[in-house]
Amino acid sequence: MTGAIEADSPRGCTGCGTRPAVSHGAAARAEGADLRRVRIHPDHWYPLAWSRELKPGRTLAVSFAGEPIVLVRPKDGRVFALEDRCAHRQVKLSAGVVKGCTVQCGYHGWAYDASGKCTDVPYLGKGKLPNGVRAYPCREASGMILVFPGDPELAARTPLPGLGASADPAYKTRRLGRAVDCHYSFMHENLMDMNHQFLHRRQMGQIRPRFLGQRATDDMVEARYSFARTGGKQPLGEAAIFGKRRGEQEALAETDVMTIRTEYPYQTLTIRTNGAKPVMELWIVYVPLDAEQRRHRTFGLLSIQRPPVPLLLDAAWPVLVLFTERIFKEDRDIVEMEQAAHDAQGADWNQEVFPVIRALRHLLRTRGLAPAA
Amino acid sequence: MTGAIEADSPRGCTGCGTRPAVSHGAAARAEGADLRRVRIHPDHWYPLAWSRELKPGRTLAVSFAGEPIVLVRPKDGRVFALEDRCAHRQVKLSAGVVKGCTVQCGYHGWAYDASGKCTDVPYLGKGKLPNGVRAYPCREASGMILVFPGDPELAARTPLPGLGASADPAYKTRRLGRAVDCHYSFMHENLMDMNHQFLHRRQMGQIRPRFLGQRATDDMVEARYSFARTGGKQPLGEAAIFGKRRGEQEALAETDVMTIRTEYPYQTLTIRTNGAKPVMELWIVYVPLDAEQRRHRTFGLLSIQRPPVPLLLDAAWPVLVLFTERIFKEDRDIVEMEQAAHDAQGADWNQEVFPVIRALRHLLRTRGLAPAA
Amino acid sequence: MTGAIEADSPRGCTGCGTRPAVSHGAAARAEGADLRRVRIHPDHWYPLAWSRELKPGRTLAVSFAGEPIVLVRPKDGRVFALEDRCAHRQVKLSAGVVKGCTVQCGYHGWAYDASGKCTDVPYLGKGKLPNGVRAYPCREASGMILVFPGDPELAARTPLPGLGASADPAYKTRRLGRAVDCHYSFMHENLMDMNHQFLHRRQMGQIRPRFLGQRATDDMVEARYSFARTGGKQPLGEAAIFGKRRGEQEALAETDVMTIRTEYPYQTLTIRTNGAKPVMELWIVYVPLDAEQRRHRTFGLLSIQRPPVPLLLDAAWPVLVLFTERIFKEDRDIVEMEQAAHDAQGADWNQEVFPVIRALRHLLRTRGLAPAA
Known part of the structure; x- marks a missing residue:
């Protein structure tokens, strides 16, 4: 030295x-x-998958620091990222079905859009739809799907x-x-x-x-x-x-x-x-x-x-x-x-x-x- | 709906x-x-095995809610159910031997009857036999072996x-x-x-x-x-x-x-x-x-x-x-x-x-x- | 009886x-x-390996009651026993290299002698060498490598x-x-x-x-x-x-x-x-x-x-x-x-x-x- x-x-x-x-x-x-217990700061963009891992019309289960996240790529439209759970019975949305620009839970068919809002429960009137799930800011760049797991308000002003x-x-x-x-x-x-x-x-x-x-x-x-x-x-x-x-x-x-x-x-x-x-x-x-x-x-x-x-x-x-x-x-x-x-x-x-x-x-x-x- | x-x-x-x-x-x-932590009520009859799983002269290790239970089918006689442990050194009676209407621990040969009483310790005088183990009410019906894991006093008046x-x-x-x-x-x-x-x-x-x-x-x-x-x-x-x-x-x-x-x-x-x-x-x-x-x-x-x-x-x-x-x-x-x-x-x-x-x-x-x- | x-x-x-x-x-x-939680007394000689398990110029990872220990057999010289960790980044010395009468950590090359003293950090001046690791009294007898995991002062007067x-x-x-x-x-x-x-x-x-x-x-x-x-x-x-x-x-x-x-x-x-x-x-x-x-x-x-x-x-x-x-x-x-x-x-x-x-x-x-x- x-x-x-x-x-x-x-x-x-x-x-x-x-x-x-x-x-x-x-x-x-x-x-x-x-130091080995210090948690990484969530107010940054983190890649959670390679783009090639997620085909059109499919979902992908990923995670950030223990938070289960589903990446959804509609057949037409941009990738989005939600909490990987149905608000109903907590099963993974990643085990569900992509339908248009929504992801539908595989158990009872509840559907969610890119903002996490519940848009359909097949056996319930539209006026009674329950709360949805959390959505994460999501971008795609250089062959990676990046998510902003921290404060969503900061995502827009945090550059990739x-x-x-x-x-x-x-x-x-x-x-x-x-x-x-x-x-x-x-x-x-x-x-x-x-x-x-x-x-x-x-x-x-x-x-x-x-x-x-x-x-x-x-x-x-x-x-x-x-x-x-x-x-x-x-x-x-x-x-x-x-x-x-x-x-x-x-x-x-x-x-x-x-x-x-x-x-x-x-x-x-x-x-x-x-x-x-x-x-x-x-x-x-x-x-x-x-x-x-x-x-x-x-x-x-x-x-x-x-x-x-x-x-x-x-x-x-x-x-x-x-x-x-x-x-x-x-x-x-x-x-x-x-x-x-x-x-x-x-x-x-x-x-x-x-x-x-x-x-x-x-x-x-x-x-x-x-x-x- | x-x-x-x-x-x-x-x-x-x-x-x-x-x-x-x-x-x-x-x-x-x-x-x-x-609800997912509510324990099932034990004062009912529960099947713990299919009848065909337990051959005459054999034992079968089963369990109810964490309680290890041994089912014993003598060559001649009705199935009975005991705690699956020897009172001596706690090894599983299901690893033992059926001898007449008793089950004998495979380690030092202590024997128990259908009531759970210790009936023999090969190297000990009969007058000094130690305490036995718990017995469970046990029935066989429609190809199943059913056990009553709760209060035994209730078993007689609880129908199958x-x-x-x-x-x-x-x-x-x-x-x-x-x-x-x-x-x-x-x-x-x-x-x-x-x-x-x-x-x-x-x-x-x-x-x-x-x-x-x-x-x-x-x-x-x-x-x-x-x-x-x-x-x-x-x-x-x-x-x-x-x-x-x-x-x-x-x-x-x-x-x-x-x-x-x-x-x-x-x-x-x-x-x-x-x-x-x-x-x-x-x-x-x-x-x-x-x-x-x-x-x-x-x-x-x-x-x-x-x-x-x-x-x-x-x-x-x-x-x-x-x-x-x-x-x-x-x-x-x-x-x-x-x-x-x-x-x-x-x-x-x-x-x-x-x-x-x-x-x-x-x-x-x-x-x-x-x-x- | x-x-x-x-x-x-x-x-x-x-x-x-x-x-x-x-x-x-x-x-x-x-x-x-x-009794099943009583810890064995460390002030005795315990075999931790068979002699044939440790070839000249090699290390062997063993343990005593949760303490990781590395046995080291130089090409020329007697077997010695150290804590199985480098003082620097705690990786196992047993994954390292025997060099002369020392064992060298496989990561950054820090070296330790039979007494546990750090004798070399390749990129640091000799005057600045950090503290070393614990050494254990170690003997070989009847085809076994024995270590004294207790108070080292007692080792000399405790016969094999x-x-x-x-x-x-x-x-x-x-x-x-x-x-x-x-x-x-x-x-x-x-x-x-x-x-x-x-x-x-x-x-x-x-x-x-x-x-x-x-x-x-x-x-x-x-x-x-x-x-x-x-x-x-x-x-x-x-x-x-x-x-x-x-x-x-x-x-x-x-x-x-x-x-x-x-x-x-x-x-x-x-x-x-x-x-x-x-x-x-x-x-x-x-x-x-x-x-x-x-x-x-x-x-x-x-x-x-x-x-x-x-x-x-x-x-x-x-x-x-x-x-x-x-x-x-x-x-x-x-x-x-x-x-x-x-x-x-x-x-x-x-x-x-x-x-x-x-x-x-x-x-x-x-x-x-x-x-x-």
């Missing part, structure tokens, strides 16, 4: 057991809370997240998604602490990260690294990303810079070899599935800049897929082991020595909601 | 969120209780339930039994609310129930319906029950009447096309298995009147079996979904609009035992 | 519901506790247990080990109460144990039996132990004596036909795996005296293995049924009539630790 870290090191914060660079404020409500290079035709994008049995915070820390290259020693060869510095604001923590290969060969998957095969012992040039940023609640990783445009960009978010938020689904967009001869990237794609799958599996195994340890220990025993991770932990703690009582 | 319902509608009852036709009394102890047409040679009877993961109350409501034909739209075609009225007493709630086919063909299974194939769009004649009655704790469904004898009768009871009563076993006797040419019914039987299995599977899936919703919501969010179901809920609540503390 | 038992019967002890022959003292802290005949070349030893889902106390009682021969009636034929008497001290309870065959043939497995096939109805001679002793926390069973040396000796201990101690792993050494023609024993060995496996399976099934009953009943309903078992229960209760609050 370089002296540069020390220079960057943040001021003190008792609650976090960390010394963040950010100023405090209302967020102090979460001071001292166990920038989805990075995935909209730029100069890039080819791979969608990564998997359920992982851990709190979302483990994922942020995993990606930002590049010293964990040791975990990937079998996939990546021996790479030594060099920490270049960190930045932080109230909403964001960022770390920059360069890399030196200290042993082993450059893997094919890495070559696929960089568009060329480098010589042994050379690998990632020391001038290449990797930037990892958590801009709450999203995370990005970009690699720049020179110039303005990154050669690779990952946009990723970890969406809690259960009420305890001990399990999440990962939605990631991994975009690779197309090389001058585009077919080269297509040819290398299967290698890249295999490479990222293997890396991801190692990461998943280790973060699930962290969660299991937290479950067994009943508290966060983390003993962090890396200042940028301490700043990240502070960000996640102060931007989230305090643990449920 | 017809105006007749309104005329039938019961007087107010705060605790139920329903307006029952029945008068109150001691049962008020359960007022306000979550009428088991309907199953004893009448003019009927052929099918025995239906399956474990279902839900509180018994969901089953009563499912069967009595015929508006749930929507659930069976794939099996039954489109049938519109017409509610004819309801009756209720302290012990009983009853609903009557006729049916009109509004689309689709009459299924073969339905034809098997009615003994003839009707024309399209005709189906169940509007003069046919279906009566569903809960006579606590049993339920019956009868179909009459004319005359005194029903063409079909179902007798059914839902026996809780676990202490929370979130799981039960269904014991049903489905009796079909034999047609003038009896072979016709035998020939149609496999179709009837398949038909009832499919209907039952749809019902089981939906009531298990209701239970799952109750588990997740932690309370009964039911929003009932159908008065006969509200009366039924009141009956089940007031005739059962208050939830365990 | 003979009058001899009565003569042996111990003085009263309120807390145990038993009348032990032993004097009380500090152990009285456990008086009245539910005598491992019986397993070190004597006059015996051939079989290692028995299996996870069993029950509290260790059920195992002690199972082995000592030979009236449970009824359980093994299919394997052993009909054998009637004759209780010869008991002895007890503060640390030990012992029972002595002889046996008479009352029916069935002597099984081959039994013949393998006694080195000869006896006639029907003869079997175990009444002069043969079986002694079962619990010398806390270990248990032994020896059979002597005459003379000084036993023909068979079993040394066994039941090591709790989980914090509730509802599950344990059995480590047993079953030693058979080699007959004058040694090949006879080798030839009979497969029969002996099968025989002991079958016996063990019956015992495991029944003790797991006892534990399941305890779980369901929520307390120890044991109604013991055999004084030596009551003395044993008292020993286990007073030598263990009081249940966790």
Whole structure:
């Protein structure tokens, strides 16, 4: 670790057991809370499904932090999102039927429109219709169905997240998604602490990260690294990303810079070899599935800049897929082991020595909601 | 829904969120209780096994609402029922050995007779025999082994339930039994609310129930319906029950009447096309298995009147079996979904609009035992 | 049961519901506790693995009463035992890498030596190394890796247990080990109460144990039996132990004596036909795996005296293995049924009539630790 870290090191914060660079404020409500129990803040747009998972005329059962949600795609019309329960007997609307622009419960046929209003009970007069169910603001972008699970009044003035290079035709994008049995915070820390290259020693060869510095604001923590290969060969998957095969012992040039940023609640990783445009960009978010938020689904967009001869990237794609799958599996195994340890220990025993991770932990703690009582 | 319902509608009852036709009394102890936590009343005869499940000289482990019970059938002699534990080290007597008219624990050989008395400890003097275990009143009728789990003093003066047409040679009877993961109350409501034909739209075609009225007493709630086919063909299974194939769009004649009655704790469904004898009768009871009563076993006797040419019914039987299995599977899936919703919501969010179901809920609540503390 | 038992019967002890022959003292802290919740005392040597399970240069994840422990065998050097967690992010060191005489965490590469000290964080200066993890005293003997999970100061002056005949070349030893889902106390009682021969009636034929008497001290309870065959043939497995096939109805001679002793926390069973040396000796201990101690792993050494023609024993060995496996399976099934009953009943309903078992229960209760609050 370089002296540069020390220079960057943040001021003190008792609650976090960390010394963040950010100023405090209302967020102090979460001071001292166990980070692994801090709930993700619902006032953001979260992807709950890939667009391709929901066919026209069908429903899809998803969830956000324990709230069951049904996504409905009418044959003609925009996707909408409701509480996944019928107001009558609480069975899942996702087990029902799409009828026009409504979803009809499969049990007694009660129907609901996109606003959640009950529009029909087949055996009851229209004047007597009961109350409906909650509707969630819902959008579709870049192949994802996003929902705003928080205060609906805030949805209109909260922009969708920038989805990075995935909209730029100069890039080819791979969608990564998997359920992982851990709190979302483990994922942020995993990606930002590049010293964990040791975990990937079998996939990546021996790479030594060099920490270049960190930045932080109230909403964001960022770390920059360069890399030196200290042993082993450059893997094919890495070559696929960089568009060329480098010589042994050379690998990632020391001038290449990797930037990892958590801009709450999203995370990005970009690699720049020179110039303005990154050669690779990952946009990723970890969406809690259960009420305890001990399990999440990962939605990631991994975009690779197309090389001058585009077919080269297509040819290398299967290698890249295999490479990222293997890396991801190692990461998943280790973060699930962290969660299991937290479950067994009943508290966060983390003993962090890396200042940028301490700043990240502070960000996640102060931007989230305090643990449920 | 017809105006007749309104005329039938019961007087107010705060605790139920329903307006029952029945008068109150001691049962008020359960007022306000979550129906899905109301325990079934033990002072009735409940089938715990089919007779054919217990061979001579063998034991069978069953349970009633979390109480483990062993049924014992001596090679010569009547079935008896005991607590399924040895008084010594609590291992299950059902894992033991039938010896004469006793059951012997498989561990150290302690023996118990039909009254639960310990009659032998192989390595102990007769004068020192320890206390035994509880015995339950036990009867066998219509292919079922019935046990009285409540106050044994009441057993002698509590008649066995009428088991309907199953004893009448003019009927052929099918025995239906399956474990279902839900509180018994969901089953009563499912069967009595015929508006749930929507659930069976794939099996039954489109049938519109017409509610004819309801009756209720302290012990009983009853609903009557006729049916009109509004689309689709009459299924073969339905034809098997009615003994003839009707024309399209005709189906169940509007003069046919279906009566569903809960006579606590049993339920019956009868179909009459004319005359005194029903063409079909179902007798059914839902026996809780676990202490929370979130799981039960269904014991049903489905009796079909034999047609003038009896072979016709035998020939149609496999179709009837398949038909009832499919209907039952749809019902089981939906009531298990209701239970799952109750588990997740932690309370009964039911929003009932159908008065006969509200009366039924009141009956089940007031005739059962208050939830365990 | 003979009058001899009565003569042996111990003085009263309120807390145990038993009348032990032993004097009380500090152990009285456990008086009245539910035996099935009494924690085994950690100030003894416990085997946590067989030596053959841990290859050079590898780690092995084990546990003692809910404490995760990693056993590490360097390529050169003695086995050592640490808490199975990295001090940094709590992932299991057993998922890491053995490097020289250290174990290195697989995530960020932190390294620990046999004393638990953190000796390297690859990206941190040596002067800043964080605290390490707990080390456990660890020994290897008779094919087992033993750990002292209690007060480390006591380890040096606590001798390893005598491992019986397993070190004597006059015996051939079989290692028995299996996870069993029950509290260790059920195992002690199972082995000592030979009236449970009824359980093994299919394997052993009909054998009637004759209780010869008991002895007890503060640390030990012992029972002595002889046996008479009352029916069935002597099984081959039994013949393998006694080195000869006896006639029907003869079997175990009444002069043969079986002694079962619990010398806390270990248990032994020896059979002597005459003379000084036993023909068979079993040394066994039941090591709790989980914090509730509802599950344990059995480590047993079953030693058979080699007959004058040694090949006879080798030839009979497969029969002996099968025989002991079958016996063990019956015992495991029944003790797991006892534990399941305890779980369901929520307390120890044991109604013991055999004084030596009551003395044993008292020993286990007073030598263990009081249940966790």
